[in-house]
Amino acid sequence: MVVERKMTKKFLEDAYAGESQAHMRYLIFADVAEKEGFPNIAKLFRAIAFAELVHAKNHYQALGNIKDTPSNLQVAIDGETFEVEEMYPVYKATAELQGEKEAVRSTHYALEAEKIHAELYREAKELAEQKKDLEIKKVYICPVCGYTVIDEAPEYCPVCGASREKFVVFE
Amino acid sequence: MVVERKMTKKFLEDAYAGESQAHMRYLIFADVAEKEGFPNIAKLFRAIAFAELVHAKNHYQALGNIKDTPSNLQVAIDGETFEVEEMYPVYKATAELQGEKEAVRSTHYALEAEKIHAELYREAKELAEQKKDLEIKKVYICPVCGYTVIDEAPEYCPVCGASREKFVVFE
Ligand SMILES: [Fe+2]
Ligand SMILES: [Fe+2]
Ligand SMILES: [Fe+2]
Ligand SMILES: [Fe+2]
Ligand SMILES: [Fe+2]
Ligand SMILES: [Fe+2]
Structure with missing residues (x-):
């Protein structure tokens, strides 16, 4: 198959x-x-x-890449961790070295969000391994930078400064 | 910028x-x-x-890749045309040569849909260049193979045989 x-x-x-x-x-x-x-x-x-x-x-x-949720979460954790520890630090440093301001911004925004993603997926995986779901009601995403936060949006995005009413909610 | x-x-x-x-x-x-x-x-x-x-x-x-709609449609047409004329014929022939049935199916499904996509985007581009919108009400997508059809879903998908009630509608 x-x-x-x-x-x-x-x-x-x-x-x-x-x-x-x-x-x-x-x-x-x-x-x-x-x-x-x-x-x-x-x-x-x-x-x-x-x-x-x-x-x-x-x-x-x-390709056989669709597995059960704990395994899928591990794939997600591995991807986010690579982005946080290797990919985005290199891309951001390169954009700084070359004076490319738009790229400094877009890579900085991504780097900050991926740190949170890795952490959230780690929590989810621990629970899924015990057959438990996450206990969350809402996930808010900043549509400017991708900043991700559970259950309540901040007054201003701590990464890009976008205001609360711009956040997109998943519930 | x-x-x-x-x-x-x-x-x-x-x-x-x-x-x-x-x-x-x-x-x-x-x-x-x-x-x-x-x-x-x-x-x-x-x-x-x-x-x-x-x-x-x-x-x-x-990267400066977001332009106006006629230009975006040309990017879409170029991508679909490459997939129809080069990419999927090669991938499908390889899957057949290597006896990989799942890959023959997934590349065949994609190839058939991309032909329709190229055509629909061409129509849209002609209109957009004259500042006119497409005159369509609904777009139906087969969730098994990606077959794409305007305004009415067929009784059975002509590519994969899925029945009408499975189609996903965009309206
Ligand atoms: Fe990202
Ligand atoms: Fe991420
Ligand atoms: Fe933000
Ligand atoms: Fe496709
Ligand atoms: Fe396509
Ligand atoms: Fe189909």
């Missing part, structure tokens, strides 16, 4: 990466189309973004 | 790819958590998926 041969595996990994980036682009382009007064083109972008999610999921499934 | 130096540019492109794939993984893991009886862990995955979207969007913006 799961792909074994190396070339097919490599191609499915590349296809997963490509589908994920297409999905993301279309969600970004949908917001632009909406703002520019093309609501139906925005709808098309969002619908096709979902089709790309279906493709990405099919490839990911064929 | 837009990143100029090559190393910073390369790193932002890699960060965009990484964030897009993390976003996708977390949406997939959220569905698993939901099914396994962890609704709050599912909520955390979905919220953090949105935080990764914010990061991807910030990097994409810093």
